[in-house]
Amino acid sequence: MKAKMTVNKSFTVDKVDPRIYGSFVEHLGRCVYEGIYEPDHKTANALGFREDVMSLVKELNTPFIRYPGGNFVSGYNWEDGIGPRESRPQRLDLAWRTMETNEVGIHEFADWAKEVNAEINMAVNLGTRGIEEARNIVEYCNHPGGTYWSDLRRKNGAEDPFAIKTWCLGNEMDGPWQMGAKTAEEYGRIAAEAAKMMKWTDESIEMVACGSSNSEMPTFASWEATVLEHTYEHVDYLSLHVYYGNRTDDLMSYLAKSLNMDNFIKGVVAICDYIKAKKRSKKKLHLSFDEWNVWYHSNAADAKIREEEPWKWAPPILEDVYNFEDALLVGCCLITLLKNCDRVKIACLAQLVNVIAPIMTEKGGDAWRQTTFYPFMHAANHGLGTVLTPIVDAPTYSCEEFAEVPYIESVAVHNEEANEVVIFAVNRNPEVAIDFDIDLQDFDVTGIAAYSELSGHDVKTANTVASRTVVPSNKDTAKVSGNTVNAELAPLSWNMIRVSVK
Ligand code: AHR
Numbered sequence: 001m002k003a004k005m006t007v008n009k010s011f012t013v014d015k016v017d018p019r020i021y022g023s024f025v026e027h028l029g030r031c032v033y034e035g036i037y038e039p040d041h042k043t044a045n046a047l048g049f050r051e052d053v054m055s056l057v058k059e060l061n062t063p064f065i066r067y068p069g070g071n072f073v074s075g076y077n078w079e080d081g082i083g084p085r086e087s088r089p090q091r092l093d094l095a096w097r098t099m100e101t102n103e104v105g106i107h108e109f110a111d112w113a114k115e116v117n118a119e120i121n122m123a124v125n126l127g128t129r130g131i132e133e134a135r136n137i138v139e140y141c142n143h144p145g146g147t148y149w150s151d152l153r154r155k156n157g158a159e160d161p162f163a164i165k166t167w168c169l170g171n172e173m174d175g176p177w178q179m180g181a182k183t184a185e186e187y188g189r190i191a192a193e194a195a196k197m198m199k200w201t202d203e204s205i206e207m208v209a210c211g212s213s214n215s216e217m218p219t220f221a222s223w224e225a226t227v228l229e230h231t232y233e234h235v236d237y238l239s240l241h242v243y244y245g246n247r248t249d250d251l252m253s254y255l256a257k258s259l260n261m262d263n264f265i266k267g268v269v270a271i272c273d274y275i276k277a278k279k280r281s282k283k284k285l286h287l288s289f290d291e292w293n294v295w296y297h298s299n300a301a302d303a304k305i306r307e308e309e310p311w312k313w314a315p316p317i318l319e320d321v322y323n324f325e326d327a328l329l330v331g332c333c334l335i336t337l338l339k340n341c342d343r344v345k346i347a348c349l350a351q352l353v354n355v356i357a358p359i360m361t362e363k364g365g366d367a368w369r370q371t372t373f374y375p376f377m378h379a380a381n382h383g384l385g386t387v388l389t390p391i392v393d394a395p396t397y398s399c400e401e402f403a404e405v406p407y408i409e410s411v412a413v414h415n416e417e418a419n420e421v422v423i424f425a426v427n428r429n430p431e432v433a434i435d436f437d438i439d440l441q442d443f444d445v446t447g448i449a450a451y452s453e454l455s456g457h458d459v460k461t462a463n464t465v466a467s468r469t470v471v472p473s474n475k476d477t478a479k480v481s482g483n484t485v486n487a488e489l490a491p492l493s494w495n496m497i498r499v500s501v502k
Contacts, residue, residue: 002436004438005393006438008441008442016385018063020347021383022349025068025352026068026070028070028351033101035050036352057118059377060359060376061381067121068109071095073170075180077091077125077129078106083156088105098315099313119164121290126170130190142164166288167206169191184223187210188229192231211223213241232279237287239289240264240288240292255405256428257401258409262336286343287344316354323462324457328459332426338413358372370463371462383413383415408426409428418449420501421501428492433489435488443499444501444502445483445485446501455492478499485499
């Protein structure tokens with residue numbers, strides 16, 4: 001089977017905003033406690049954070065981390081997490097039916113984020129709280145000093161502001177499962193007022209308004225339009241969330257889910273532009289795909305834990321164990337985000353540690369990389385620069401949701417700083433290798449810097465604490481002829497080919 005991608009140095013989608021490789025840490029299950037934070041662990045630093053986890057986070061190279069939720073944020077009092085730890089309250093978290101001790105709060109998380117070289121994307125509670133608490137947290141985090149909240153931050157040990165640039169106006173406010181869920185009208189109004197006051201407190205910040213919780217919500221599209229009617233001139237991004245699962249064990253349909261992601265993005269862009277036209281606005285709204293991932297493996301076990309063992313501290317919930325097919329889908333989704341990088345400026349893989357995460361930990365033991373770690377690591381480390389408009393000619397198949405799914409999902413990024421064109425490609429074909437030509441028009445190709453591949457596993461093979469076989473291997477089989485690169489993409493494979501250019 002043959003396929004070809006043509007790109008040209010002058011035909012570009014846009015520059016990649018590195019925040020497209022964002023992630024997410026929620027006070028949920030063992031993400032914070034026993035995940036990033038475990039003071040008794042042998043690798044814990046003076047603040048109680050696990051150094052082994054930090055080094056995996058650095059390897060992943062995620063530059064932007066959403067915090068502290070998620071559903072959790074809609075019942076969170078941010079003030080519970082400041083001041084002396086011994087006087088912080090213990091509270092019921094109604095979102096996940098767990099116990100929150102508030103041992104980790106804004107200060108601790110900011111220290112951790114600094115250590116892993118990531119910027120914080122802070123979410124405010126617009127569920128049980130409102131515009132007053134929202135503007136106060138901005139003052140606490142970002143104002144230099146001389147006011148009640150900024151001086152309290154200094155008293156609590158942070159002389160310099162945290163300087164948090166990007167803020168989420170609540171989370172999934174259309175969902176009946178959300179504390180303080182709202183209609184689009186109700187949310188649009190409170191989000192506009194919160195954004196206004198937060199920006200009045202610090203005019204340098206950027207705001208993300210909540211889109212629908214997912215595109216299957218009955219109010220999808222009208223929710224976006226109504227919310228933007230109220231917020232368009234006050235916000236910078238609209239959020240999208242999606243989680244996929246291979247629930248019917250239909251591999252070919254599962255690997256096509258990234259086309260669903262692409263449709264979702266295009267649909268939300270259309271709504272943003274409709275409101276722009278309606279308002280005769282000069283402003284172009286961007287998208288924050290601030291929750292995306294595979295999430296289904298743990299659903300049944302979690303329902304049982306929530307029902308039978310509520311109010312535990314750090315229970316092992318949402319601990320999906322990812323397999324090889326999940327890594328391939330995550331790869332396809334990363335390529336899809338890159339192909340839409342002119343509008344998607346932020347995206348957060350949900351989440352980072354233990355909870356539907358690329359990194360897992362054992363209490364008192366090891367930290368390890370799930371299968372999905374690798375495509376993300378490749379993209380976040382090398383998919384930087386300018387995305388080239390991909391013209392892909394590939395054979396297709398049909399599946400339940402789509403009539404024409406290309407066997408190849410691919411994109412090329414011109415990493416100007418590294419003098420490379422980095423090609424990411426997934427071969428969805430389970431049986432045959434694909435002879436893939438990449439025509440790099442107008443580039444002066446000097447060789448192959450590296451070729452990493454994830455392939456050769458049963459689709460159900462997972463990495464666990466005991467066995468971690470799904471790891472990339474290096475290949476030396478990519479060939480260069482003039483400015484065409486050729487590679488034989490193995491059946492069911494994730495590929496990253498770094499081409500050196502002058
Ligand atoms: O990421 C897990 C949960 O999924 C988040 O808390 C919520 O926003 C979404 O429904």
